[in-house]
Amino acid sequence: xxxxxxxxxxxxxxxxxxxxxxxxxxxxxxxxxxxxxxxxxxxxxxxxxxxxxxxxxxxxxxxxxxxxxxxxxxxxxxxxxxxxxxxxxxxxxxxxxxxxxxxxxxxxxxxxxxxxxxxxxxxxxxxxxxxxxxxxxxxxxxxxxxxxxxxxxxxxxxxxxxxxxxxxxxxxxxxxxxxxxxxxxxxxxxxxxxxxxxxxxxxxxxxxxxxxxxxxxxxxxxxxxxxxxxxxxxxxxxxxxxxxxxxxxxxxxxxxxxxxxxxxxxxxxxxxxxxxxxxxxxxxxxxxxxxxxxxxxxxxxxxxxxxxxxxxxxxx
Ligand code: AMP
Ligand code: MG
Numbered sequence: 001x002x003x004x005x006x007x008x009x010x011x012x013x014x015x016x017x018x019x020x021x022x023x024x025x026x027x028x029x030x031x032x033x034x035x036x037x038x039x040x041x042x043x044x045x046x047x048x049x050x051x052x053x054x055x056x057x058x059x060x061x062x063x064x065x066x067x068x069x070x071x072x073x074x075x076x077x078x079x080x081x082x083x084x085x086x087x088x089x090x091x092x093x094x095x096x097x098x099x100x101x102x103x104x105x106x107x108x109x110x111x112x113x114x115x116x117x118x119x120x121x122x123x124x125x126x127x128x129x130x131x132x133x134x135x136x137x138x139x140x141x142x143x144x145x146x147x148x149x150x151x152x153x154x155x156x157x158x159x160x161x162x163x164x165x166x167x168x169x170x171x172x173x174x175x176x177x178x179x180x181x182x183x184x185x186x187x188x189x190x191x192x193x194x195x196x197x198x199x200x201x202x203x204x205x206x207x208x209x210x211x212x213x214x215x216x217x218x219x220x221x222x223x224x225x226x227x228x229x230x231x232x233x234x235x236x237x238x239x240x241x242x243x244x245x246x247x248x249x250x251x252x253x254x255x256x257x258x259x260x261x262x263x264x265x266x267x268x269x270x271x272x273x274x275x276x277x278x279x280x281x282x283x284x285x286x287x288x289x290x291x292x293x294x295x296x297x298x299x300x301x302x303x304x305x306x307x308x309x310x311x312x313x314x315x316x
Contacts, residue, residue, distance in 0.1 A: 001151075001155050001156060002022065002150075002151055002154070002155045002156075002158050002159060002160055002161050003159065003160050003161075004147055004148075004151060004160070004161045004163050005160070005161075005162070005163060006119070006162065006163055006164070007162075008119060008122055008123050008126065008162065009126075010160065011023065011123055011160060011162045012123060012126045012127055014159055014160055015032065015033065015034060015040075015123075015127060015131065016034075016127070018033075018034065018037055018039055018040045018043075019033070019040070019043075019158075019159055019160075020032060020033040020040060020043045020044050020047060020158055020159075021033075021158065021159070021160045021161070021162060022136045022147065022150040022151075022154065022158055022160070022161035022162060023119070023120055023123060023131070023133065023136075023161075023162050023164075024117050024119055024120055024147070024162060024163065024164025024165065024167065025059075025115040025117045025120045025133075025164075025167065026087070026088060026115060026116050026117045026120075026167060026168045026169045026190070027088050027115070027167060027169050027170070027171060027172050027173050027189070027190050028135045028136075028143040028144055028145055028167055028170070028171070028172055028278065029135065029136040029137075029143075029144040029145065029146075029147065029149065029150050029161075029167065030059070030120075030131075030133030030134065030135060030136055031044055031047060031048060031133060031134060031135070031136035031150075031154065031158065032044075032059070032131040032132065032133040033131065033132055033133070034127075034129045034130075034131065034132070035056070035058045035059075035099065035100075035103050035129065035130045035131055035132035036098065036099070036100065036103075036129050036130070037100075037129070038100040038102050038103075040132075041056065041100065041102045041103050041132050042102060044056065044132060044133075044134065045102070046157075047154055047157040047158060048134060048136075048137070048138055048139050048154075049138055049139050050134060050139045051139065052102070052105060053105050054105060054134075054139075055103070055104045055105040055107055055110075055111060056103055056104070056105075056111075056132040056133065056134050057090050057111045057112070057113050057132070057133065057134065057173070057175075058099070058103065058110055058111065058112050058113075058130045058131070058132050059112075059113055059114065059115055059120070059124060059130055059131045059132070059133050060112060060113075060114050060124060060130045061114065061121055061123075061124030061125040061127070061130075062114075062125065063078075063081060063082065063085060063114065065130060066078075066081070066093075066112060068096060068098065068130075069093075069095065069096055069098070069099060069110055069112055069130065070093035070094060070095060070096060070110055070112060071093075071094050071095070071096055072093070072094050073093055074178065074180075076199065077091065077093070077178050077199075080196075080199045081114075084191065084195065084196075085113075085114040085116075086114040086115055086116035086121060087114075087115075087116050087190075087191060088113075088115075088116075088169050088172075088173040088174060088189055088190030088191045089113065089173055089174050089176070089189075089190075089191045089196075090111050090112065090113040090173040090174065090175040090176070090187075090189075091111070091112055091113075091175075091176055091177070091178065092109045092110070092111045092112075092175065092176065092177040092178075092184075092186065093109060093110060093112065093178070094108060094109055094110075095107070095108060095109055095110035096110075103132050109177070111175060113173055117164055117167075117168070118164070119162060119164040120164065123162070135172065136149075136150040136153075136154060136161075137149070137150075137153055137154070138153055138154070140221070140222060140223075140224055141153070141223075141224060141225075142223055142224070142225055142278050142281045142282050142285070142313070143171075143172065143223060143278050144278070145166060145167040145170050145275070145278045145279050146165075146166055146167075146279065147161050147162075147163035147164070147165075149279075149282065166275070166279075167275065168275060169190035169271075169274060169275060170190075170274045170275030170276065170277060170278060170279075171189055171190050171274045171277065171278070171302070171305055171306065171309060172187065172189045172190065173187070173189045173190055173191070174187060174188060174189035174190060174191040174192075174193070174196075174305070175187040175189065176196065178200070179204075181200060181201045181202075182200055182201055182202040182203070182204060183196065183199075183200040183202070183203055183204070184203075184204050184206050185203050185204065185205045185206065185207065186206055186207070187207065187308075188207065188304050188305040188308045189305050190274065190302070190305065192301055192302060192305075193304075207308065220312065220315040221312060221315035221316070222312040222313070222315075223278070223281070223309050223312050223313045224312075224313045224314075224315075225281050225282070225284065225285040225292060225313060226285055227284070227285055227289075227290065227291055227292050228290070228291045228292070229281075229284075229291070229292040229293075229294060229310075229313050229314045230291070230292070230293055230294070230314055231294045231295070231296055231307075231310045231311055231314045232293065232294070232295055232296065233295075233296050234295075235248075235253055235295055238253075238293050238295075239293070241289075241291065241293065243260075243288065243289035243290060243291070244260065244289055244290075244291045244292065244293045245260055245261075245262065245283075245284040245287045245289050245291075245292050245293070246260060246261040246262065246292075246293050246294070246295070247262050247264065247277075247280055247281070247284060247292060247293070247294040247295070247310070248261055248262065248263055248264065248294075248295050249263070249264050249265065249268070249273060249295060249297045249298070250263060250264070250265055250266060250267070250268040250273075251263065251266075260287075260289065262280045262283060262284060264276045264277060264280060264297070264306075270297065270298070270300070270301040270302045270303050270306065271301070271302060273297060273302070273303075273306055274302045274305065274306050277306050277309055277310070278309070281313060294310050294314070296310070297310075
């Protein structure tokens, strides 16, 4: 069983020895290993049962490390990253050959991010290699936003989980691929697209490519609980049920027991809703009742990214 603690030096030692470790980030908990060590990366894929075609994001602690990992980086992209990193933004760039094929699933590009979570940053800055880290959950299941979520699902497969408390953002990073003055959006996530508007002319959303297995952040079905879940645009569309668990944005529905209703943000704050969505999906999965009924959130701010998670969780 994994140990759990807040010993950054211990995590660094394990990682330097080629082990894999659960780490906090501001998005979701990651399952980290040395991105330059094929064996460590293979352990990540094995622990998660992650298909080998699903490339990992490489995490760095200093902007200068980006040149070690990527090439042909436009100046404008670097100045954007100076503004927006550390934070929930991942950029996909042409890769340097130092990165083993397994880390990027054989792609010619690499996905890179600098997380802002303080323990993660300190850990990365203490290491002389970057960390490959997907979310610390079995492939396809709900992402972990608390250290105990990691222990519950991967505890018997990894030696240590670094506990940094609850994840602030609570959903994965936004993933973009800069294409000159335009930009491909590969995944909606913790950074609103509006924050990227100053840096690009057009955004091409490439979010639903389930035929293209190179980018499972884009798979139609992902983030799924064990129970059946359905998402509705309006509460009037909910089917009648005495046993369902409801996931709602900011208010209860009359006539349904409140204990069956999980409210993502009573103060109608989409950032708070994002930070709760995965843990509420887990809670709903563990409650009595056989199904989960969710109501689509407003399509502003982080709303589209949260709705993306709900619809993928519900995909057949
Ligand atoms: P996660 O599942 O949070 O680890 O995020 C990994 C996701 O990042 C993948 O499923 C892809 O959608 C995306 N990704 C990672 N590396 C690349 C890459 N080299 N090219 C394109 N997309 C990538
Ligand atoms: Mg994931």
